[in-house]
Amino acid sequence: MTGLQTHEHWIATAQGTLFAQEWSPSQAQGAPIILLHDSLGCVALWRDFPAQLARSTGHPVIAYDRLGFGRSDAHPDRLRLGFVEAEARQGFAAVREHLHIDAFIVFGHSVGGGMAVGCAAAFADHCQGLITESAQAFVEARTLEGIRAADLQFAEPGQLQRLRRYHGDKAEWVLRAWVDNWLSEDFAEWSLDALLPQVHCPLLSLHGENDEFGSQAHPERLVALTSGPGVLRLIPGCGHVPHREQADGVLAEVGRFLR
Template identity: 55%
Template structure:
């Protein structure tokens, strides 16, 4: 694998500090290519991407940037509860600050699960900066399968041992992280959320990746994301977390897509 330089950084916002990390290939071409900005899922953080960012940097020859959203991982605690527009707000309020403070102008938006929705919103609202969009196991609307999976997870987190495992990554913010996910998605006020309007505004190439066995969403999600705009790829024998289940295949798939753009 190509030698990868890893660096940590802090991004200051008016709500608090965000922890970020970059993986940069040791080749001159990396500085000439748009960086890949990773958006994590509802229980995720930088550390839970595990070895995938380094693999992706090596496979694509691009700098990869990941960060912990406010309230997650090593970032500062969230001051309250998530607003129902939190997916679009991440693109509008946070991404421009990441661009400014981490020093990148153009990028590839790449997100997992709800982070895929944030990547879509970013591509829609920052059209001149976003060169391509990659979603991984993203939700495009509120589906019964998604809600059923969340209800099961909510029950599982009544077990203190499961919450303790999450606390290894989020510290004393772990309960807030679980509630932010489950209570937001299960709220009746969130039931009509979808990405349709934002998807109509995306003008860059799209790759929508989904696992055949994804327990949090059917193939209707990637099909809706890519419909008339890009490519859907269903990974066989893969569930909701392709970057842990088959990280090398995922990195190579994204690299091949970006090599065509």
């Protein structure tokens, strides 16, 4: 299966316009897979993974830029405690409504994995499957150490320019939204524990063995606390971005899960 149709969508919301992109195989089958990006991510930073995912599974794939990221409008405010859980009823709900999506599969990377949990819980009657990749289920010392190290790196000359390539004038907001929220005292007790029992669909939790932003305690908690059947796949020799570092392995795991 090689033929893919791609479509761009601009989705109006009360807070601003969202950008979304869709990859549809010529003979698409099954519920669309909706991708939720990480804290510094956007549609463009998924690179060729959405197309690979659509080709390998036969499912339509949709990715969107959350408000404040990528080609979506700037966020009118700073992110506040509860933003992970709130995405289900905000940007995600707007994408579903605009594209007339009923049943769906949700796939989230890093903080997008936490948001995907929220989507599976909020729309439990419509979610056919949940895939998390390098998701954080709670605030762990390793996560905070990784964020502090990244913040120092972005303070070096020219480093913020890497984010500007994808987020434009929103780059500084994107960086602060990640660093300042996770390192704040208010966020210290955050976890997905209350949401996870509300997830009833099958779960595939992928996690790199060498993930610099979280130990395997995260996927273990995800699988242990969801109400549906869960599968944990620890990926040897892999860091925080398995879909880029070991794309073939991720695609194979997703294919097995969907079958």
